[in-house]
Amino acid sequence: MAVKDGDGWAVCDQGHRHWGLYGASGLLAVHFDDEGTPHVLMQKRSGWSHHGGTWGLPGGALDSHEDAVAGALREALEEAALAADELRILGVHLDDHGGWSFATVIAEAATLLPAAPANGESTAMRWLRADEIAGETLRVAVEIVAEVEQTGAAVPVVVEPVVVESGGGEPAGGEPAGGETGAGHAEAGARDDDGRDPGHAGNRDAGEVLHPGFAHSWPQIKLALPPSVVVLDAANIVGARAEHGWWRDRAGAARRLLADVEELARRGLRPPEGFPAPARWFPRLIMVVEGAARGLRSQGPVTAVDAPGNGDDAIVETVREIRTTRPWERVLVVTADRELRRRVRELGAEVTGPSWLLGQLQRV
Numbered sequence: 487m488a489v490k491d492g493d494g495w496a497v498c499d500q501g502h503r504h505w506g507l508y509g510a511s512g513l514l515a516v517h518f519d520d521e522g523t524p525h526v527l528m529q530k531r532s533g534w535s536h537h538g539g540t541w542g543l544p545g546g547a548l549d550s551h552e553d554a555v556a557g558a559l560r561e562a563l564e565e566a567a568l569a570a571d572e573l574r575i576l577g578v579h580l581d582d583h584g585g586w587s588f589a590t591v592i593a594e595a596a597t598l599l600p601a602a603p604a605n606g607e608s609t610a611m612r613w614l615r616a617d618e619i620a621g622e623t624l625r626v627a628v629e630i631v632a633e634v635e636q637t638g639a640a641v642p643v644v645v646e647p648v649v650v651e652s653g654g655g656e657p658a659g660g661e662p663a664g665g666e667t668g669a670g671h672a673e674a675g676a677r678d679d680d681g682r683d684p685g686h687a688g689n690r691d692a693g694e695v696l697h698p699g700f701a702h703s704w705p706q707i708k709l710a711l712p713p714s715v716v717v718l719d720a721a722n723i724v725g726a727r728a729e730h731g732w733w734r735d736r737a738g739a740a741r742r743l744l745a746d747v748e749e750l751a752r753r754g755l756r757p758p759e760g761f762p763a764p765a766r767w768f769p770r771l772i773m774v775v776e777g778a779a780r781g782l783r784s785q786g787p788v789t790a791v792d793a794p795g796n797g798d799d800a801i802v803e804t805v806r807e808i809r810t811t812r813p814w815e816r817v818l819v820v821t822a823d824r825e826l827r828r829r830v831r832e833l834g835a836e837v838t839g840p841s842w843l844l845g846q847l848q849r850v
């Protein structure tokens with residue numbers, strides 16, 4: 487595969503013209519402060535670019551066979567000097583148009599990382615409080631009230647929602663001056679025939695308007711921002727899995743479960759129906775083991791915890807500790823045990839059964 491072989495225009499099944507032959511991705515860095523308030527790193531796009539002057543995310547066209555996460559991290563480094571080792575991937579939200587899609591890669595930053603325009607595609611990088619970013623529908627945009635500096639000092643600015651008249655778009659023939667357009671859906675053409683296009687205002691005026699693609703996805707993404715922890719009741723899941731002879735070798739069964747969950751954690755999980763998380767989900771994973779299964783050590787992204795005594799008590803303690811130290815984090819406990827479900831729900835956790843997890847493992 488060639489580097490940058492994704493540069494070029496594509497037309498989706500809905501008739502829009504988009505930048506990125508193999509789709510595009512953007513990086514949404516989010517930081518939760520001590521009160522649990524989310525702050526999002528936004529990029530003001532250079533005037534020459536597609537939807538120039540609007541606010542969106544660092545990102546751009548994917549190369550062929552490039553994973554959305556790798557592409558978003560590459561663009562974030564190129565455009566905003568954000569290093570991958572300072573970010574923890576939380577999930578990938580996909581806006582699928584049919585034949586073309588935009589992947590928003592959500593990543594948690596432990597601090598308001600210093601970010602600044604690193605190439606010509608952006609004129610500012612700013613951390614904004616999530617509740618200051620409007621966008622309930624495509625018709626709502628955001629006006630930056632505070633004066634925006636040209637450098638990306640990590641200071642949240644005050645923003646005020648304003649309603650604009652119609653959805654995004656681009657004047658016919660409005661191609662970027664250069665090849666690469668950076669972040670966003672890069673919608674063009676198809677929606678312009680109503681003759682009233684706030685995208686024009688965004689392009690012409692100072693940048694106070696959200697990129698239309700970002701504004702479209704933002705209401706859903708905002709709900710999926712909080713990081714999550716999945717706590718696995720290993721004994722209960724192993725029992726539900728009921729591998730041949732598992733009761734004779736509980737340690738072996740728990741070890742195989744851990745290996746399979748580690749593999750799943752690298753691919754990304756599907757959240758349970760109705761759980762507010764990105765479609766491809768990378769929660770923190772804690773597996774609580776008891777009795778003969780204790781002593782497991784994870785080489786990968788799963789934390790194995792030995793229950794000193796009763797497994798249920800250890801799971802309740804784990805949930806309580808998370809709720810105390812990071813109360814904005816969502817907790818999902820995987821167990822079919824009714825009494826345990828009641829105890830963790832009392833602490834604010836959500837619950838789901840082992841089949842939700844087992845259905846996603848490659849070896850079931």
Ligand SMILES: [Zn+2]
Pocket residue numbers: 498499500501502503504583586
């Ligand atoms: Zn489209």
